[in-house]
Amino acid sequence: MLAYIIRRVAQSVLVLLVTGFVAFSMFSFVGDPVENMLGQERTQADVDRLRDQLGLDRPFAVQYWKFLEQAVQGNFGLSYRQGRPVSEILAERLPATLELAAVSGLLALLGGIGFGIFTAIRRRGAAANVIMTVSLIGVSLPTFLIGILLIYVFSVELGWLPSFGRGDVVNLGGWSTGFLTQSGLKALVLPAITLGLYQMTLIMRLVRTEMLEVLRMDYIRFSRARGLRERAINFRHALKNTLVPVITITGLQLGSIIAFAIITETVFQWPGVGLLFINAIQFVDIPVMAAYLMMISVMFVAINLIVDLLYFAIDPRLRIDGKAGGH
Amino acid sequence: MSEPVLSVRDLVVEIPTRRGILRPVDGVSYDITKGEILGVVGESGAGKSMTGNAVIGLLDRPARIASGEILLTGEPIHHLKGEALRRLRGRRMGMIFQDPLTSLNPLLTVGDQLTETILEHLPVSRAKALNRAVAALDEVGIPAARQRIGSYPHEFSGGMRQRVVIALALCAEPELVIADEPTTALDVSVQAQIIALLKRLCRERGVAVMLVTHDMGVIAEAADRVAVMYAGRLAELGPVRDVVGRARHPYTTGLMASTPDASRGQRRLRQIPGSMPRLDALPEGCPFHPRCDRAEVRCRQAPGPSLTACDGRAACWFPMHQPEETPA
Numbered sequence: 001m002l003a004y005i006i007r008r009v010a011q012s013v014l015v016l017l018v019t020g021f022v023a024f025s026m027f028s029f030v031g032d033p034v035e036n037m038l039g040q041e042r043t044q045a046d047v048d049r050l051r052d053q054l055g056l057d058r059p060f061a062v063q064y065w066k067f068l069e070q071a072v073q074g075n076f077g078l079s080y081r082q083g084r085p086v087s088e089i090l091a092e093r094l095p096a097t098l099e100l101a102a103v104s105g106l107l108a109l110l111g112g113i114g115f116g117i118f119t120a121i122r123r124r125g126a127a128a129n130v131i132m133t134v135s136l137i138g139v140s141l142p143t144f145l146i147g148i149l150l151i152y153v154f155s156v157e158l159g160w161l162p163s164f165g166r167g168d169v170v171n172l173g174g175w176s177t178g179f180l181t182q183s184g185l186k187a188l189v190l191p192a193i194t195l196g197l198y199q200m201t202l203i204m205r206l207v208r209t210e211m212l213e214v215l216r217m218d219y220i221r222f223s224r225a226r227g228l229r230e231r232a233i234n235f236r237h238a239l240k241n242t243l244v245p246v247i248t249i250t251g252l253q254l255g256s257i258i259a260f261a262i263i264t265e266t267v268f269q270w271p272g273v274g275l276l277f278i279n280a281i282q283f284v285d286i287p288v289m290a291a292y293l294m295m296i297s298v299m300f301v302a303i304n305l306i307v308d309l310l311y312f313a314i315d316p317r318l319r320i321d322g323k324a325g326g327h
Numbered sequence: 328m329s330e331p332v333l334s335v336r337d338l339v340v341e342i343p344t345r346r347g348i349l350r351p352v353d354g355v356s357y358d359i360t361k362g363e364i365l366g367v368v369g370e371s372g373a374g375k376s377m378t379g380n381a382v383i384g385l386l387d388r389p390a391r392i393a394s395g396e397i398l399l400t401g402e403p404i405h406h407l408k409g410e411a412l413r414r415l416r417g418r419r420m421g422m423i424f425q426d427p428l429t430s431l432n433p434l435l436t437v438g439d440q441l442t443e444t445i446l447e448h449l450p451v452s453r454a455k456a457l458n459r460a461v462a463a464l465d466e467v468g469i470p471a472a473r474q475r476i477g478s479y480p481h482e483f484s485g486g487m488r489q490r491v492v493i494a495l496a497l498c499a500e501p502e503l504v505i506a507d508e509p510t511t512a513l514d515v516s517v518q519a520q521i522i523a524l525l526k527r528l529c530r531e532r533g534v535a536v537m538l539v540t541h542d543m544g545v546i547a548e549a550a551d552r553v554a555v556m557y558a559g560r561l562a563e564l565g566p567v568r569d570v571v572g573r574a575r576h577p578y579t580t581g582l583m584a585s586t587p588d589a590s591r592g593q594r595r596l597r598q599i600p601g602s603m604p605r606l607d608a609l610p611e612g613c614p615f616h617p618r619c620d621r622a623e624v625r626c627r628q629a630p631g632p633s634l635t636a637c638d639g640r641a642a643c644w645f646p647m648h649q650p651e652e653t654p655a
Contacts, residue, residue, distance in 0.1 A: 225416055225421070226495060227414065
């Protein structure tokens with residue numbers, strides 16, 4: 001098991017090196033930031049000075065090594081646009097994205113598993129059919145459209161919830177949270193639903209399919225023959241057996257919730273890292289883009305690692321170092 | 328004789344389909360008394376398992392009990408549903424399935440699965456339930472039961488798993504156990520052990536056992552009485568020695584002849600010509616007549632013979648081995 005973890009961590013490092021290379025390559029191959037930074041009134045001397053300052057005139061390999069060296073220390077250089085350290089800007093923006101992702105992730109997980117079980121157990125019922133039909137909409141409508149529809153209904157027509165921004169935030173030692181104010185909580189509702197709806201319907205459909213599969217297994221039939229209650233059969237026996245594939249997908253989906261919060265953050269002008277990234281693209285602010293890319297890949301790698309470890313917690317058959325079999 | 332533990336009377340199971348109603352079980356009647364093993368044999372699709380499932384109330388929809396009675400120690404249970412039926416399952420009747428590899432939940436320890444069953448049915452504390460679980464494993468011959476209680480199913484071999492399954496079926500002390508092909512998925516050497524175990528538990532506890540199998544060898548070894556099923560009906564019902572030794576129904580004779588027997592030294596196994604008719608294409612008259620070399624006009628035209636209409640043992644108009652005494 002320890003060997004397995006070490007192997008997985010080594011693989012993760014390799015993945016990060018590759019994404020690091022891709023992120024860094026942007027410096028060399030995507031546009032020329034100097035043009036943007038200096039504007040129209042510039043001299044060749046200005047350009048050269050800035051190039052020297054940013055290290056853009058050095059050889060590719062040297063630049064890559066310097067990038068890696070600094071990235072490991074959490075230093076991604078200065079933002080071309082704001083002239084401040086990228087890590088500082090990210091740290092400022094990250095709480096907004098993480099809070100949004102956490103709320104929508106929780107929504108997706110609880111709603112997805114709950115509805116999934118319900119539609120599997122009562123698969124012939126009217127309510128289950130309605131949920132399945134609605135979920136089809138959730139799966140097929142693009143995120144931005146859902147966001148705009150929600151804004152139209154709840155902000156424009158009904159006026160219940162704000163259409164953009166985070167509301168009032170409270171600063172807790174460098175972490176700005178919207179959980180503590182009423183306007184902060186209200187502002188969370190629409191973006192969280194927008195971001196979580198797709199994931200929720202996806203998890204729900206997955207749970208339902210897996211659950212229907214498991215409910216056909218012999219051990220479920222045997223549980224019935226032993227006279228166990230339906231609740232025990234559904235939740236204790238069936239649900240646990242659906243969890244391995246569900247956790248795999250859910251883990252990946254939670255990763256994409258953070259990564260692809262970009263669209264939701266743009267629709268709701270949510271001041272998180274996604275919006276920062278979009279603005280960075282418009283300005284060819286490469287250090288910000290590179291740092292964002294690295295941050296997302298670290299998250300994905302970490303989530304995958306956690307998912308793999310969760311398998312061990314759920315399925316005893318994978319714990320190969322267990323007691324010997326009674327053959 | 329005391330009241331039978333299980334009485335099945337004219338049981339009919341129906342499956343409505345688009346092309347009409349199928350009857351996988353059609354007018355089956357039998358009793359099982361305390362401490363008795365009734366073997367139910369027949370080909371695949373003869374309705375053996377369906378009968379067992381009907382008794383324990385686990386028919387898969389749309390199959391349903393259409394008519395007839397099922398009495399558990401005299402009380403009718405065929406009309407029970409939901410909660411009332413659930414209380415009987417595990418507590419008063421247990422079931423053992425064919426494949427021990429898939430009958431146990433892979434993610435729960437055998438101890439968890441035993442204690443949850445015991446706690447569901449018996450008014451005991453968790454600690455007592457655990458002790459009973461250990462005793463149950465011990466009784467079915469799991470060595471070092473107390474140490475194995477925390478093991479997961481995959482840590483046991485196939486035969487040991489079937490023992491665990493039997494312990495699970497018996498842990499709330501039911502009066503009736505339905506064993507649906509309990510040895511089919513096991514190695515031959517393990518089969519004998521499992522059969523011996525079933526026989527011992529049946530004798531020691533006085534449990535009534537319905538042993539569903541297609542293996543005549545298992546029947547000869549374990550059963551006290553035998554019910555032979557064909558196309559959803561009982562073909563023959565009687566004490567194992569009579570049915571195996573002096574079969575009256577031509578189908579039983581055919582079944583016996585197609586069982587390999589080393590002592591007979593035959594070179595080629597006999598087989599019954601043809602195959603069992605599909606349920607949606609049952610022939611007129613006796614369902615066996617197209618394959619029967621003794622069939623006469625009456626077999627083709629008269630409605631299918633039943634045990635009661637014939638000599639009480641074989642549902643055949645022209646049974647073999649005519650009894651010396653006059654039929655009842």
